[in-house]
Every structure is written in C-alpha cells, then in structure tokens.
Amino acid sequence: MIRSMLKWPGGKSRVIPELLPHLPKADCLVEPFVGGASVFLNTDYRRYILADINPDLIRLYREAKNNPDLLISITRLLFEKGNCKEEYLRNRKLFNSADSKILASVRRAALFLYLNRHGYNGVVRYNQKGNYNIPFGKHKSNPYFPEKEIRCFAEKANDTKALFLCCSFHNTIEIITGADAVIYCDPPYLPASETANFTQYHTEPFTERHHRQLATELLAVNRKHGTPIVISNSDTEITREIYHDFRLHEISVQRSVSTDASNRQKAKEIIGVLNICEGCGRAGGGCCPDCGPAARLRKRHCRTGRGSVHNGISGNAR
Template structure:
C-alpha cells in the first residue's frame, strides 16, 4: 500500500491537528491555492488533489525546499547519508550562511533544522530534545518523503506576497486557503500588521473565488470579519510537563 503524503517539515501554527475539521468545509473547486503555505498540512492531507494547485509562501528557504523535493529528490535524499541527531550538527548548520550553499544543500539544511528545532520555529531556533520520543532520524528519508514528492508533482510553487498571488489566481473556480500569522502573537519570521488583515477582509469581500481563513479567536478579528461566516473550533493542548488539557480557540472564516 502506498503511504499517504504527510507534511514535509514541522511548522509553527501548522494545521495537521485541525485538518479533520477543516477539510470537510472545503467548497467545490478546480483550483486550490494556499496563500500562506507554511507546512501545507491541508494540501498534503486532503483526500483528493484539485486539477490545479498552488503553494505560495514568502519564506524563500521553505519554497526552495519544496522545489528541490519536487525536482531533485534523489540528490536531496543523499544529503542525509550518515546524518546524526546532534546538537553539534545543529549548531554548525545554523552558523553556515544559506547563500553560500547550493539549492540542494540549502534545502537539506532547512529540512534538518526544522526537524531538530524546538516547536517547529523558523526564528530564534534552538535544539529540541525530549525524553518520551526518538529524535530526528535520517533512516529511510526516501521512503518517508516519496509520497510527498509525488504529491508535489505538477504543483505551482510561488514565492511572493499573498496579495500578489491572490490577484494572479483569483477565478470563479478557485478556492483560497489563508492561514496568515496570528494577530498579536509572537514567533513569526515576518511582521503582519493590522493593515494586512484589513486587506484580507477586502479580498474576501470582493473575491471572484471562495476563501477560507484560519485565525486565532480575538475580538479585533471578530469585529473586522463580522460580515462573513464565522465558526469557532476548539483545540486541546498541553504545555511541557503540564499534562492538564487546555483549549485554544481557532476561528474559521469563510466568504461562502
């Protein structure tokens, strides 16, 4: 049995755990666009691909990884022969400027750092450890990523501001999934000011296609997007050694 494709890298704010709630809400469409792709959990986990698919993100290292896995898979896999899960390797790779590496080396560096950094963060990374699970293993990377590589076949990979990507692909048959940085939460590699959320609301109001927005539940967000369909999802989580289950509110906002 061919394994199902899974997201390639851990990602802060990734939607892997919410996929079972979000995917059934997708409307009918033939063009699927993720404006803030990140780890692209919904793209990889959706049961059937769309006729046309687009992954867009401003993070050039992430976009380079997708393109390398898409077009140079075998050489990418070879980068991990004899690779160890090591704080020393992590620190050494962090210290190497990506612009002195080839695209394949940069992709492997980014992949390793994302898998060994705490919390899937792309900024302020530090080596992550645990006492309840194995660390990153290079064994059988080819087998683990082959389904993802096949899933990326024929997908457009864009590296531009979300609004430019939106204008490029906005059609009646297009469905946009937008997962921008959360309002007033730290830890993202780029600022996303209030004007950007206002621009998103304007795009949703005037889009030719359909748009789903995932965002944290905040009074400012509820007020800005009050004219759209809003659904709240509850996500249970625990922090560190505290096993007490807590909940976090996630809003799903649609213009359809």
C-alpha cells in the same frame, strides 16, 4: 492523515477533519500561506498554487518535488550525526553564513529541513537580518527522519503539477483570474494573549494591519471573480471584527508550542467561510439584484416588521 515533512506549529494536520467540509469543490486550490502544506497533502484538487513569503520553505518544496532522491540522501547524512548542540549550531551557522548563498539549492533545502526537525519544537523564526535563530531542541532521541513524507509530497506535487511561489499574500491573490479556484488562507494568527504571540511573517511581524489588508483583498478578489474563500485564525474579539464578512465556525485545537509540554491546553480557533450571495457568488458587492440595494432594503423592512418589498427579486441576500 498524510503528514508534512516538516514540524510546523500551527499546521492544519490537527484540524483537517473540521476544515475539509468547509472547502468547496473547484479545479484549483490557492494557498497564500502554505506553511507545513497539510491542506495540500490532504485534499483532492486537480491543481494547486502554493505560496509563501519564506524562500527557504518554497525552496524545500521545489526540491522535494524535483529532486526527492537527492534531497533525501543529503538530509539523511545531516540527521545521522546531527543530534547534538554542537553539530546543530555548526549547521545553523553554515545556513546563516554568506557562503550558504552559493550552496546548491538542494543542499540548502536539506539544511533547512534538518534545522526544522532538530530545533526547538519545529519553530521557524528569523531575526531582522534574515538569520535563522531557533535554539537546539535537546531531543532525547534522534528526531524522526521524514523520508516517507518527502516521497509522498513529491508524488502528489508532480501528479497535480503543483506550482510553488515565493511571494507575499498580496501578489498571490493578484494572480487569481476566475471562479474555478478556491482560496484558503491560514495567516499568522492574531495573538489570543500576551504570551501567545506567534505572529511572524518571515522576518517581520504579521500585524493587525496586515490582517485588515488581507480581509480587504480577499473581498475584492471575490467580488471581481466570484472566487470562494476560506480562512483560519485564532478565535479572538479582534479576529471576529476583522473577518466579520465571514461565517465563522468555532473549533478547539491542541496547542503544539509551549515550554511545558504537560500544560499544552486546547486553544479556540475559527474557520471562516466568506458569506456570498446565492445568486452571483459574490460577497454583497451589488453584482446582481439579490445582493444589491433593493435586497438590502427588503432585509431592513423585514427586520422592522413592515413586510417584504415586492420588486421581483428572487433569492436570498447575504
């Protein structure tokens, strides 16, 4: 297992063995919610388009790809004297200050990695003003310095010529132009309970409305281009209703965020694979006889026991 340079609650490192069998072969993997980049690091596509709405995250990945030695050098200095509350708050204040906007890109990327590794449980969160507001993590020993992970990331990003985009999921999905890509979406999860609400999308909540928009746009790009689509999310009633066009596979994952480390129980999650017609690769869009009205009529006749409709249709309707 290749690890992320970041601590990332909700990252996919724990479920890679369950996820990989559901990711189809293609030339390019597109991730509108790249997060900790564990899927990128543990798959073997020739090309990658990796996007996120968080500019600090994308800046870090670009610097890790283009300037790994300098990023490692600057970040190491921050780690060497930064494992105390006073130093953490000083660096967080610098990161949030107006002056930080004129810092060299690699310096700000190093600060982001430092804050992520020294803050509470690796949570990444901003207030509505765009300020990073995670408290100090109170580590008993110095946090792990991810030099090996940065170098591994840089090597793969350069070998695959990975493209890192800072944009919303809407804009990322719009760039898809053909079926030689696979879209994998791991959006902020729908909360499984009132106390498990980790649904932030940079500075704003990622709401049920956003999930419905995402599901609609994913169906639209599949029907237009035949692009295979896989999603991950929490296993809740509303998740199953929103993503009802997907074939859902249940998995259990150890929680990584809790105030009580001894009480981090397994959570139910789902991996969803978009149901498609075997004839045209579309999600029931009427793009070929197999997924058109006649095929649906055939399914209705079969369900009512009236026999099949003999109309020259081959294949299965999905």
